[in-house]
């Protein structure tokens with residue numbers, strides 16, 4: 001019987017254990033989590049989502065406080081379009097986060113950064129260029145392009161000295177998105193080094209419309225495999241979304257994928273950035289507690305626990321401090337929804353916004369509990385303690401369970 005350890009992912013000259021821990025912003029896939037994956041010979045992701053905020057919490061910088069102070073007079077203004085990111089400071093925050101992570105890296109694996117295009121930051125091209133270039137400057141092993149079609153992202157870094165030697169990959173949820181990406185980038189003569197195919201059971205934003213439930217990962221992968229074969233392209237495919245056991249992972253490795261990207265199992269790892277009480281919410285969840293909704297201002301459906309405090313919250317838009325989802329015109333769907341409700345509550349009190357959420361503020365405070373579909377199975381991966389809580393697991397335990405388990409088994413931890 002095969003286990004994941006019988007396979008290896010070949011990326012250029014590098015060979016790694018074919019387990020990738022997916023990027024989970026904002027600082028849910030911490031440096032500590034990504035570094036464990038690398039130490040164990042696989043691939044870990046940090047995320048650069050809201051990196052100045054992450055830097056403040058990790059390195060005692062004051063990026064958010066300083067930005068809030070700078071834009072303070074705009075707080076009562078319903079129009080947030082004047083808010084901009086200082087590109088020098090954005091580079092500094094990225095260098096701190098990525099640099100410290102790469103300095104701490106041990107082992108044979110790799111650490112990549114997840115870059116979401118939807119973090120448009122009121123200057124989509126300029127800010128994305130700084131985020132990616134600074135990550136490359138700071139020695140990141142690779143960049144995974146996510147949450148968007150990324151038609152111009154490669155071009156933004158084509159003059160970077162590491163453009164051809166760092167690993168660059170993209171997350172797609174359809175063969176069509178891949179075709180468009182490859183066509184748009186053909187003139188750069190630089191193919192992605194890997195393609196993550198993410199199906200509808202994943203956590204975070206979904207690359208599907210409201211018909212997400214009609215799609216399935218195995219079918220999309222088969223289409224991508226067929227397309228790459230037809231085009232004579234030899235690019236490793238990494239399967240993602242709903243791969244819960246080592247056996248699930250093997251089944252994708254046997255049918256055209258070269259690795260598996262997983263995340264949900266690691267949300268209850270000690271090294272995961274979610275606060276302890278939130279990890280318990282993930283453990284306790286049952287299937288009916290999980291939904292895919294449209295409250296993210298990005299326009300993508302997002303899966304989360306129905307009990308997320310972010311749902312229905314009517315807090316004032318936090319753009320003076322954050323503003324990561326301001327589009328190229330300085331607007332955000334949450335601001336529009338909030339301003340609509342403000343008309344009925346001019347004092348700003350008791351506002352509830354049901355159709356959108358202030359994702360920046362709620363992700364920063366771990367109040368938007370985004371999760372994969374199989375979160376309800378997490379309780380079967382650990383032991384219940386006398387006080388009724390579940391024991392969190394080491395990332396090493398989960399990683400090795402994926403690597404060595406067979407027969408749909410999940411290894412339980414020994415009591416801490």
Ligand SMILES: Cc1cc2nc3c(=O)[nH]c(=O)nc-3n(C[C@H](O)[C@H](O)[C@H](O)COP(=O)(O)O)c2cc1C
Nearest residue numbers: 022023024025146202203204241242262263264372
């Ligand atoms: C809590 C959580 C947060 C996530 N955040 C992001 C993110 O910021 N960017 C991204 O590209 N994918 C994100 N994802 C998706 C994962 O990286 C991964 O591809 C997917 O969840 C794998 O499926 P699984 O969770 O069923 O293992 C997130 C997933 C989870 C569970």
